[in-house]
Amino acid sequence: MSRATAPRSYASGGEFWSLKELWNYKSLKRNDLGAAQALKAAKTSQAKAWHEANHSKAKSFSTERKTATDEQILEAECLTALVCGGMDDFGEKALIHGKLDMFSEAASLYGRAWEKSQAPTAAAADYAPSNAKPSMATGENVAANPQPRRYGLLTVGELSAMPHSKYRVKNVLPREGVAVKYGPPGSGKSFLVLDLAFAISDGGEWCGYRVEQCDVLYVCLEGQAGLPQRIQAYREYHGPESGQRIRFITAQFSLLYRDDVDALVSTVKDAGIHGGVVMIDTLSAASVGADENSSVDMGRILDAVKRIGEECGGLVILVHHSGKDATRGLRGHSSLLAASDAVIEVRREDDRRSWRLTKSKDGIDGKEHAFRLSSVELGTDDDGDPITSCIISPEERADSVRRAKLPKGGNQKVVYDVAGELLRASKDSGKGGAPYGRPCICVDELIVSCRGRLAVENDRVPERVRIAVTGLVNAGCLILREGWIYVP
Incomplete structure (x- = not known):
């Protein structure tokens, strides 16, 4: 119904405005921002008690929908629309189901007056489903209040003259x-x-990739207990001045509830984090009770995400899960992929991890970037055991490892496996010309660790290890420089 040209009621955070109030509010926003904010605050205050009374019931409806009757599902969608989306969502659901009488009764039950006689208009009907009645408007005569045409036409020259899209991470985001x-x-x-x-x-x-610096808001909804250690590990490795422009939220947050989204947007604006990046980790934790495979629920989630991006003037990054079949990509409804400007897939194959850009509207996708989780010690706990967390160490070996022919047997296989064990536990990095952060081991350490693993006498182990390493280097599996071994 958002496509209809008819005037509509306005809903935000649960406040419902008449058309006259809306026009007054928009006028005040242009001419007297203080008065507009006061009017908005008054409306919000009026709606707060109603929201608190109906949130829990809307949540329970969402979680019980699989066992509900058709009538209960209709009532649930009615209430959820009223609580979470306002009258626009409510009227749209009434149209979808063609149940204007039932929706009108349900709205009255939950304290919101809405009659089906409230302005079904010819303009709105043009956009309604053929088997549904026209969408809700405000009761005013559209013919008596003609609206200007909403769509302007752009020429090829005008489009070509528009500035190029700008990046946050060049060729990535x-x-x-x-x-x-x-x-x-x-x-x-x-x-x-x-x-x-x-x-x-x-x-x-x-x-x-080049990064354009800005403020970041990180909404952490999973793994909050380990977040302090992760931050400490990063700053321990990269320096105590790192992350001066990041702010964190660890409180409960839901994209399904408009007052939560309102509060987040207000928090961002009050903190002066405009034109930055908002990260939500994870999408599933921010949409508890939603059916990710439902186009309706995913549409509501995406509306909230886009609103955050538009009002905060920046990029919203969602951390999400892959489905049971990882080859099918993102979990949930396909509209999430369609609405995304960029999608990054993170993979793990045994101890090897990598990320690649699987969708980019303006960049180049498909290139793989390997990384590893490197352990950082942060001190000891009350029992004297080390406290550790991990940081990301980029690697440049994903493609080269795939090209290299890994050993399948014999001494090379044994030596390669032992080298892998040592490299994963190594505290040394960047030796022998290795890239910064790349773990390394010395040849002598490898020889010692191979004793008892090769089917030869101990006095012949050094010779056999060196022969095996030479073969692994020639095959592109290992690099040996200045007595240090590391992977390509």
Whole structure:
């Protein structure tokens, strides 16, 4: 119904406005911002008690919909629209189901007067389903209040003269819009998105891509207990001045409830974080009770996400999960992929992790970027055991490892496996010309660790290890420089 040209009632945070009140409010926003804010606050205050009384019931309706009758589902959608979306969503659902009488009664039951006689108009009917009645408006005569044409026409020259889209991370993320970073559990996606948050806050580069510095709001809804350690680990490794422009929210937040979205937008504006990046980790935790496979529920989620981006003037990044079949990409309804300006997939294959851009409206997708989780010690706990967390260490080996022919047996296989174990536990990095952060081991350490693993006498182990390493280097599986071994 948002496409109809007829005047509509206005809903925000549960406040319902008449058309006259709406026009007055918009006029005040242009001429007297203080008075407009006062009017908005009064409306919000009036709506707060109603919202508190009906939130819990709307949530229970959402979680019980699989066992509900058709009539209960209609009532649930009515109430959820009233609580979460306002009269526009309410009227749209009335149209979809063609149940204007039932919706009118349900609205009255929950304290919102809405009669089906409230302005079904010819203009709105043109956009309604053929088997549904016209959408809700405000009761005013559209013919008596003609609206100007909403659509302007642009020429090729005008479009060509428009400025190019700007980036937040060049060739990866746009400055504005919606992006999704997704992957299976344990793939390291939350570590990767936190690493991205610090890179955007500090400026410079991220995984070799230029970054435009800005403020970042990180909404952490999963794994809050480990967040302090992750931040400490990053600053321990990269320096105590890192992340000066990041702010965090760890309180409960839902994209399904407009007052939560209102509060988030207000918080961002009050903090002066305009034109920055908002990260929501994870999408499922921010939409509890929604059916991710439902176009209606996913549409409501995306409306909230887009509103955050538009009102905060920046990019919204959603951390999400892949489905049971990882080859099918993002979990949930396909509208999420369609609405995204950029999508980053995070993968894990054994101990190897990587990310790649699977969708980009303006960049180049498909290139894979390997990384590893490196452990950082932060001190000891009350029992004297070490406290650790992880940071992201970029690697440049995903493509080269796939090209290399890995050993399948013999001494090379044993030596390669032992080298892998040592590299994963190594505290040394960047030795022998290795890239910064790349773990390394010395040849002598490898020889010692191979004793008892090769089917030869101990005095012949050094010779056999060196022969095996030479073969692995020639095959492109390992690099040996200045007595240090590391992976390509």
